[in-house]
Amino acid sequence: MKPNSHDAPEGVNTFAALVLDEQQHTDYFPLAEEVALSISYNGINYAVMLVTPQNIEDFVVGFSITAGIIEQRRQLYGITLQRHSEHISAEVELSNQAFWKLKSTRRQLAGASGCGLCGIEALDMALPELEPLAPAMLPTREQLNGLRERIAKEQQLAKSSGAVHAALYLDKQGNALACREDIGRHNAFDKLIGAIFSTGLHEADNMVVLTSRCSLELIQKAVRAGLPLLVTFSAPTALAVKWASRYGLTLIHVPKHDAPRVYSAG
DSSP states (O other): OOOOOOTTTTTTTEEEEEEEESSSEEEEEEEEEEEEEEEEEEEEEEEEEESSSSSSSHHHHHHHHTTSOOOOOGGGGEEEEOOOSSSEEEEEOHHHHHHHHHHHHHHHHHHHOOOOSSSSHHHHHOOOOOOOOOOOOOOOHHHHHTTTHHHHHHSSHHHHHHOOOOOOEOOOOOOEEEEESSHHHHHHHHHHHHHHHHTOEEEEEETTESSBBOOHHHHHHHHHHOOOOOSSOOOHHHHHHHHHHHHHHEEEEOOSOOOOOOEEEO
């Protein structure tokens, strides 16, 4: 059925739906938006993914860091966005050093054909060697209390439509520094990382809280971004715990009803 704005907030569109109750009436419901985002670096097409069309600049910065394309925010010179009805294109200008690294990686992938996926170089990229983190202080039980209510308070899209993940950044006093949302759990974290590095919020004692389950990729993102304290609302995978321990990441699962579980203490 056709969308209707109905004063929906940014990132949400309202659609009519037939409600199959006794009256079988039509009503309007807010739904989270998603668009295709294409990213090009210095004119080279790199990736296309589905994202929620908010905080796209933050996402591009965070994605560039966690994909290993840049190491510092200053290596990203500019982002030009072109918005269309169902897609966004991001043209990114990199420093020469970052661009040469990117081109070298692409050549390795193009020439690889050894394994069942796309070559040993691709496997090396999926399971890369990372720089270990400096140890983070373990938060107290009090600091972990009420996190679900706290992140729900900070979420804006979820209040309107649901269907989105959130990533929250808290200082050691429990103050919310930034919150980002997206239909994709990886995207929400990348958006938060982009916000952290674009606004100079990074502090070793700060805590990242994710509404999603914790798989290996999220551990890699945290390590690459130098974020040593990660809290998730769903259980981590076994491989995620192994990598968190290997690279000094403090990883905590906060179940809905049980006490917090520290799987790795950096």
